[in-house]
Amino acid sequence: MKTMGLRSLSLVDPPPTFPGEQAIRRAAGAADVLEGAQVCSTLDEAIGPCGLVVGTSARTRSIDWPTLLPTEAVKELVRDAAHGQVAVLFGQERSGLDNREVERCRYLVAIPTAPHFTSLNLASAAQIMAYELFLGLSEATDGKPSALGADNCADQETMRRFYRHLESVLLDIDFPNVRPPVKLMRKLVRLFNRAALSEEEVSILRGILSEIQAVAGKKI
Numbered sequence: 001m002k003t004m005g006l007r008s009l010s011l012v013d014p015p016p017t018f019p020g021e022q023a024i025r026r027a028a029g030a031a032d033v034l035e036g037a038q039v040c041s042t043l044d045e046a047i048g049p050c051g052l053v054v055g056t057s058a059r060t061r062s063i064d065w066p067t068l069l070p071t072e073a074v075k076e077l078v079r080d081a082a083h084g085q086v087a088v089l090f091g092q093e094r095s096g097l098d099n100r101e102v103e104r105c106r107y108l109v110a111i112p113t114a115p116h117f118t119s120l121n122l123a124s125a126a127q128i129m130a131y132e133l134f135l136g137l138s139e140a141t142d143g144k145p146s147a148l149g150a151d152n153c154a155d156q157e158t159m160r161r162f163y164r165h166l167e168s169v170l171l172d173i174d175f176p177n178v179r180p181p182v183k184l185m186r187k188l189v190r191l192f193n194r195a196a197l198s199e200e201e202v203s204i205l206r207g208i209l210s211e212i213q214a215v216a217g218k219k220i
């Protein structure tokens with residue numbers, strides 16, 4: 001990671017022995033990245049301050065999620081990184097990302113491989129993504145600070161609160177046949193992910209949701 005210029009590492013619920021001797025040995029000269037890693041107990045805590053989150057996955061998924069090639073994902077990441085924090089999310093070595101984790105991502109990225117060997121090990125996938133980011137960043141900035149534009153998009157913590165609000169409104173108004181609205185919420189998250197809402201847009205939508213709740217409250 002460090003060789004590719006990346007330093008900011010967040011780990012969700014690592015083993016209690018972290019960073020541990022083995023990890024430090026493998027980090028070969030980048031122990032400072034491990035020691036400076038942010039250790040979080042939940043994924044939401046790790047990605048809370050980020051706008052764009054891109055998940056990495058080998059698998060053809062049971063849920064249909066927008067999936068990019070590494071170079072396409074890097075373009076998005078570099079553009080948004082000029083305005084706030086972004087994240088690339090990796091899954092566990094054995095199980096990868098589960099559906100709830102995928103729902104936190106605006107996009108998935110799949111590193112192309114030979115058809116019958118789609119699943120790389122985690123370290124290889126992380127190295128390839130770090131390299132692509134390194135190339136993408138150098139190309140976009142040409143050594144200078146990035147001047148690429150994009151609205152300041154709402155961070156994950158804001159989006160999580162918005163989705164909770166939206167879900168509670170769906171329940172308040174007894175939205176037909178969705179109790180609990182798991183599948184519907186997944187579709188709505190995918191929709192709002194595509195829109196990459198700004199903080200202001202989220203607060204307008206939350207204002208509308210509050211009004212709906214007030215009116216629904218009057219009716220009951």
Ligand code: SAH
Binds near residue numbers: 056058096113119123
């Ligand atoms: N059975 C799991 C394998 C996990 S491999 C799965 O299919 O997802 C461990 C991690 O490495 C994955 O969670 C992902 O973050 C990354 N990874 C492995 N192969 C990848 C690929 N081809 N493209 C993108 N990420 C990959």
